[in-house]
Amino acid sequence: MNHFTIFASKNDTDDIEDKLSDILAKSFTIEKNDNEYLLKSRGLFNKYRCTINILTEDTNPDYFAKNIPGMMGFYNSIPFKDEQLKEQVMIQISVLNTVVAIEMDKEMTDDHMQQFIKLLASIGGIGFLSDGTLLDQNGMVIVYPNGESGPSVFRPHACTRKIHAHEMTSAQGEARKNRTIAFLMDKEIPYASSLPQLPPVENLQFKSQEDIARRAVALLIVIQFACDVAQRGDIEESREFFTNMLRTYGVHEFLTEHEKFFLEAQHPGAQEAVNISWQYEAYWTLIWALGLVEELNFPDDVCDCEYAIQVVSRCETFEQFYGQTVLRSKEDIVDEADKIYRLHWACVDSRINGQEAPLALNESVVMERRRGLFWMIGYQGEEWDTISMDT
Structure with missing residues (x-):
């Protein structure tokens, strides 16, 4: 595995650069280019390169308009053994507004993964593995791709910005809307993101x-x-x-x-x-x-x-x-x-x-x-x- 993605609901991303430095600077040199960070391993042997991109609803609205419904559709298709957990996951996805996308040029080691889990814990949110396994902010499994529940006792989290943006709506309604949009996208049917949600x-x-x-x-x-x-x-x-x-x-x-x-x-x-x-x-x-x-x-x-x-x-x-x-x-x-x-x-x-x-x-x-x-x-x-x- 050489990809790991952190999804979060945050009021702003001003503190993420400091968190990257605090957690990863011992193992990597870090160069910044706008919202992209290039990391190079410090060791003499087993050289690694890592790219970290930070995306938000403000800076990359098209990404969220396309990928959040797609993510909703993916987890909606998983046969969750626990329907209540499924609803919690759907609610969490519906209020995500920040992505920290990590890509290594080689397979991630256990040591790298532990560092990225620390980054996840410091940012908050959920972690997404390439096979679809979903992790909570402490790195514990929420759900496996076969629908089996992990050991995490998961509760969704939304920043105040997202809560205020949904004051006249609801997380449930937004989750439902995104599931429908995922269905429409799958069938290549046009849709309007601005069309309101149902109560x-x-x-x-x-x-x-x-x-x-x-x-x-x-x-x-x-x-x-x-x-x-x-x-x-x-x-x-x-x-x-x-x-x-x-x-x-x-x-x-x-x-x-x-x-x-x-x-x-x-x-x-x-x-x-x-x-x-x-x-x-x-x-x-x-x-x-x-x-x-x-x-x-x-x-x-x-x-x-x-x-x-x-x-x-x-x-x-x-x-x-x-x-x-x-x-x-x-x-x-x-x-x-x-x-x-x-x-x-x-x-x-x-x-x-x-x-x-x-x-x-x-x-x-x-x-x-x-x-x-x-x-x-x-x-x-x-x-x-x-x-x-x-x-």
């Missing part, structure tokens, strides 16, 4: 499992009526049939006011029928959250409408339908909301620039998924028909 889980007003289930059934029924309208079916017969279904499942009150007006209109509009029919995609997120869909696939195509109908139609009562649901974790739901939010930005950015959406993203699918996910998390208290689609 932490505890600050959102989640819908209950039963509310989601009743809303899902009510929505599916009104979608079926809308499909009949769009296909110029017998409106009165369809209206009577689906109104009876709403009563059978006891979900009429879970229609929006707009949907009630559409259902009761003497001449429901064809375009409105098409718009409501697209909400199959919003409904899909609801039954995903209820554990009835295994995963939300990449939104480049419409959902499986036949299956979407069957999950309700095979049940004779709401209670039977509700009994087969298992609500996903709030964290999983917000993660998907964050992802669809940023995918929506990519769709809009492509459209306004006259380009095809990346990876054939379907903007209509994306928008309706956003409606369902943002409604479930209670984002800004918005109602179903008025979910903001700003990016």
Whole structure:
């Protein structure tokens, strides 16, 4: 191994040069060139050269914009045995703003490594080995690349500068945002670093499992009526049939006011029928959250409408339908909301620039998924028909 990297959250780096001198000057001569330090071993034999670069968010913003999300993606992909530790690591990475990158021209010896661990301890932060092993500031392993926890009792640390910069946000939200950006980078989908993060889980007003289930059934029924309208079916017969279904499942009150007006209109509009029919995609997120869909696939195509109908139609009562649901974790739901939010930005950015959406993203699918996910998390208290689609 000839690389070792120290990541830290620091208000400034003015003291790092003194720390380098205090710890490494006995073994190396040190020459400075801006934020790069060239170290040469003092011994007559086994000559070594070492380069140390210091990067900060202020001096190298592009590095942090690219590499911090990449680092988040790397550790997010590791199968941590301890999920709480994973969350702590993600939070720590999200507030890093300083890098001390060390490169030797030969393999590091144990003696060199001990000196670099002393430097890590004096700077604070975490140490990154080339195989992905993560060390705490005392050189103890936090996590191995296979997900096994090390002996470190790790707690994240953020400097006051980073804390104040996130006063209107949160470390949790920043970690989530960076995980999404890592996902987008992996797929080479454009993203906007300036797009705000979503609030932490505890600050959102989640819908209950039963509310989601009743809303899902009510929505599916009104979608079926809308499909009949769009296909110029017998409106009165369809209206009577689906109104009876709403009563059978006891979900009429879970229609929006707009949907009630559409259902009761003497001449429901064809375009409105098409718009409501697209909400199959919003409904899909609801039954995903209820554990009835295994995963939300990449939104480049419409959902499986036949299956979407069957999950309700095979049940004779709401209670039977509700009994087969298992609500996903709030964290999983917000993660998907964050992802669809940023995918929506990519769709809009492509459209306004006259380009095809990346990876054939379907903007209509994306928008309706956003409606369902943002409604479930209670984002800004918005109602179903008025979910903001700003990016």
